[in-house]
Amino acid sequence: MSVDTAASRLASHLRQLRKQTGRSLKDLEAELHVSDSSLSRYFSGQSAPPWPVVEQLGRLAGQDVAELRGLWQEAGQRRRATEPEPDPEPAPQPEKPRSRRWLLAGAFVLTAVVFGGLGLYAGVRIGQSKPPAEDAACASWPWPGGNGEDVVPFVSLNATEHKPTVELIIGKGDDGRSAAWAKISGAKFGDRVWLDWSSDGGRSWVQCGPFPVSAESGTSRAHDTGPNWLFRACGDVPQPIRRTGGEGCTDYH
Template structure:
């Protein structure tokens, strides 16, 4: 099955479940804490949904989520495959190009060495003829240019649905917005300039509490506290001129508390 077929099959199953539930997109949004526009894209096959959304819809319809999650896992693996294949292709191409260039590089290196020796002899001869005992000045070393910033596994929409730790987006991450729900639940919007992506995190929460990160393009990623007291969402794109924000809700509570919006191009992310 090709990638388009896998996405289409998953979207068809989601659409069938939506129809079986009798819920509108607005009602799905209220019951699952995902945006109405996100559900419209997911069931129409325009965007790959997060795993939690697929599982939530299945359980909402009293359906075993295992077959749907198997389809989701298959497509998720296909989404990761092109990046690995592209990396392998680039290495093979680089290896193929390096072969014919090796003799030419050696000739250039020998020519450079001979030229340096000739220049050194000329400088010493000039110093001897001029009566100077001082050796010629050594050439100044060229400055070494380094590129700052962590190496990341993705940027912008390529990060959608990925784990921020596995993509190394946490290396330069900062908390740019915060919020809370009485009592004690803390909401954070985390942002990585290197990945140009963001994610949501909640702490001191109860099992069943939900956190959702959104952007102004209508995309959303979410997760639920299954155990312990904290959880973070998958990544979402954070374009320079777009906005991102995080919302959270207590178990079985349709009301949500949200952070303020963060626009990367208008602010410098500060360390918490």
């Protein structure tokens, strides 16, 4: 079976599940925590949905998720099997005369220094003036409604100037429902925090974020808690001039 056939079968099955739920795209957007534009691409077969979205849609439609899992995995395996091989390495070129080679090397080093310095400056300026936007996958999720309590040991992110900590918090969302979110403390401008949500024991997940912070602390959006859902909090210190490997996640809870 070709990847197109496998992907088409999955998309057709997802459309049938949506019909069985009797819900509109806007209704599913709120329940699956995925934008309606992403759902449209999943139902048309233009892109592959993550497993938590497929699983939750199946549960809403009363579908056996084990059968769904096989169909979803088949489409993914076919897609990976048809990915193009990397281009072969180019054939070695004849060696240039020594004097010309040194001249070209000197010109390359000078160009790299000039443009590398400009690139670093521009990169820092851009990173400070326009941080990356939040993930569209959770744009409709609520924000934390209070302080909450940390439920697993926090993680420390190593940086040259500071050492922020990331915590997984359980409390109330601003909609009043029990929710989980990620929190970063001891942060500096540009540090980031995000929340991973899994419905299959951490084998796959939906990432909400990253959310850049401009103060001493910040949070991700929140997600409703549930008996079969696991969460973990993650964060990093992305600026190259301050970073010494500062990235980490808590355990799942």
